Amino acid sequence: MHEGLLAGRAALITGAAEGIGRGMALRFAKAGGAVLVVDFNAEKGAATTEELRSIGAKAEFFQCDVTQRPQMEAAVAACVDRLGSIDILVNNAYRGGQITRIEKKSDEEFDQSMAICLYAAKWSMEAALPHMKAQRWGRIINMCSLNGTNAHMGTADYNVGKEALRTYTRSAAREWAPYGICANIICPGAATAGFLTFKKMQPEVAAASEAANPMGRLGDPETDIGGVALFLASEDARYLTGNTLHVGGGSHINGVAWNPDLGD
Numbered sequence: 494m495h496e497g498l499l500a501g502r503a504a505l506i507t508g509a510a511e512g513i514g515r516g517m518a519l520r521f522a523k524a525g526g527a528v529l530v531v532d533f534n535a536e537k538g539a540a541t542t543e544e545l546r547s548i549g550a551k552a553e554f555f556q557c558d559v560t561q562r563p564q565m566e567a568a569v570a571a572c573v574d575r576l577g578s579i580d581i582l583v584n585n586a587y588r589g590g591q592i593t594r595i596e597k598k599s600d601e602e603f604d605q606s607m608a609i610c611l612y613a614a615k616w617s618m619e620a621a622l623p624h625m626k627a628q629r630w631g632r633i634i635n636m637c638s639l640n641g642t643n644a645h646m647g648t649a650d651y652n653v654g655k656e657a658l659r660t661y662t663r664s665a666a667r668e669w670a671p672y673g674i675c676a677n678i679i680c681p682g683a684a685t686a687g688f689l690t691f692k693k694m695q696p697e698v699a700a701a702s703e704a705a706n707p708m709g710r711l712g713d714p715e716t717d718i719g720g721v722a723l724f725l726a727s728e729d730a731r732y733l734t735g736n737t738l739h740v741g742g743g744s745h746i747n748g749v750a751w752n753p754d755l756g757d
């Protein structure tokens with residue numbers, strides 16, 4: 494359907510071993526894009542890379558902990574070395590923390606969330622900038638969350654990290670627009686492994702969350718989220734920057750039923 498939309502383009506996607514990152518990688522690859530799969534999970538990262546190659550895409554794996562600045566910068570350099578350029582950058586990697594009340598969250602938890610939500614993206618964007626600026630073309634897509642935009646309970650550190658990334662993205666969009674670089678935000682809703690684990694732990698809250706979604710379901714990483722990311726990564730989105738797209742079946746309109754009783 495979208496064959497060739499990303500022909501000649503190279504994309505770096507963090508956290509692409511599984512979940513939404515893998516879904517976006519598949520969608521980009523099917524549109525003719527080359528993909529650098531960046532993840533700290535070597536086994537799943539290699540498997541996703543093989544999957545992309547099996548559909549005829551150029552794909553490479555780079556093992557990396559995005560919370561370590563030298564590793565993040567090395568991933569951007571590897572994209573240019575191995576794929577010839579960095580045209581599209583997707584900051585997607587995330588590892589969940591504890592769901593607890595705000596007053597029980599430690600400074601260390603906040604630091605970890607800031608590292609993976611904000612700093613990893615800041616470092617990758619700043620490393621990609623000289624390349625995108627030189628070619629007067631770039632697409633940055635940062636994955637944020639309804640948790641932050643709606644102030645969901647139990648995840649204050651994550652909410653803060655993602656909202657910091659949203660405002661950083663808008664600042665970059667403003668400052669880098671003259672260079673042909675567009676930077677946008679997706680707040681997704683998708684049934685990935687994290688949600689499926691959560692569903693096992695708290696089935697009632699998960700069921701309420703699905704039932705409260707106006708479309709009655711959580712999205713598919715490739716066909717629901719990946720398609721919107723593909724549009725943002727394409728030439729068609731060249732006049733669109735600094736925006737937040739809630740790709741969640743309408744769950745942001747009246748707020749979703751993520752409202753766990755945290756107790757005292």
Ligand SMILES: NC(=O)c1ccc[n+]([C@@H]2O[C@H](COP(=O)([O-])OP(=O)(O)OC[C@H]3O[C@@H](n4cnc5c(N)ncnc54)[C@H](O)[C@@H]3O)[C@@H](O)[C@H]2O)c1
Binds near residue numbers: 585
């Ligand atoms: N799934 C949802 O409904 C949902 C909702 C709101 C926001 N998001 C956001 O979308 C993005 C993807 O979510 P997902 O559900 O697909 O996550 P996921 O847990 O399924 O996948 C995350 C990936 O990131 C990798 N990763 C984690 N820490 C890393 C690190 N330090 N360095 C390198 N790789 C690392 C993991 O190995 C994994 O492959 C995240 O930014 C998340 O905050 C997801």
